[in-house]
Amino acid sequence: MKSVTVFLAAVLVLEATALPTVLRFSQERAVLKPQLVRLHQVPIVKDKVGVDLCPTCVDFTTQAINALLEIILNGGVLTACSDLCGALANKTGSQAVGAICDVLCSIVGVEEFIQLIQDADLDPIYFCELITVCPVFDSGDANITALTVKPPQGPQGTSFIVDIEYTSKNGTGTGELVIELDTVDGIPVASAFLQQKQPPGTYGSKITIHAKPDPDCDPTQGPCEMWLPGTYIVKIALCNGECGSLHPHSQIYDTGSTNFTITG
Incomplete structure (x- = not known):
């Protein structure tokens, strides 16, 4: 229950600060x-019923995709979602952004998540369709x-x-x-x-x-x-x-x- 509460709080913070x-x-x-x-x-x-991940994913990707690409291109050890999303939280100064990253990354795994971030070419909707949280x-x-x-x-x-x-x-x-x-x-x-x-x-x-x-x-x-x-x-x-x-x-x-x- 605690992890669900943290996730919901992260969604609310992200939606409140989301960029178009x-x-x-x-x-x-x-x-x-x-x-x-x-x-x-x-x-x-x-x-x-419950949290709809599609708008959350699009808002998150709009805010974070450039920072994620910088982290990926700079290399380092990224063997788990926690590695990538922890680095993102530190870079953005937002634990909420890091929490959403971890939820979305866990859907496909860190290797696929990194590959899809690169394949999306700065297109948040397409990325969220690739990880299957937005319907096609x-x-x-x-x-x-x-x-x-x-x-x-x-x-x-x-x-x-x-x-x-x-x-x-x-x-x-x-x-x-x-x-x-x-x-x-x-x-x-x-x-x-x-x-x-x-x-x-x-x-x-x-x-x-x-x-x-x-x-x-x-x-x-x-x-x-x-x-x-x-x-x-x-x-x-x-x-x-x-x-x-x-x-x-x-x-x-x-x-x-x-x-x-x-x-x-």
Whole structure:
């Protein structure tokens, strides 16, 4: 019971600090900004009991895959999951990350885990499919049926709500919903959200864009979106696997676009 409690605590800590998946829809690494916040997706399917390892695995891999690759490439004695995951915990300063690593590594064993980390080529969803914690479904589909922004215009500081509806005839595989903005000043603003395998049906998501400069953004560390007056193009993609990935079990189901205007 103690080990289960520790694992659950680790999952909660990891999910609280998780970073969004790297965008590949436009075939480049866009700057991921905190102005994009996922509100909710409906319906929420509750057909599993206990901890669902798929989102936990994707969050973990997004955060840890670079550190794991560095540990592997630096060599050393890695004969057990505890060796690799202990090194990861030390490198990241997070026992929670180390605990999740140990759970996932134990599924396939340390040698296979290391090989799959290298084979995944920085694609968290594909890696989690390889270790079998995210389901694969290659006969899925999704069609965007409605895409709007409310309000359609407003001054700087407005919270714009992007409302997406889509239907699936066959169901969907483990994938992503990606949002990318063409901004007035040309600074890339984007994010991607994990979409778990779903049965046929109609689904919706709402994403809030807080169109005001981030007071914590440091221009010496990277570009800061200023949300200047003008028209902003909103591009959406629904994908099986990571959008733009060349790995198996990856495809773009559908794309759509809309816009909003920041007034002067």
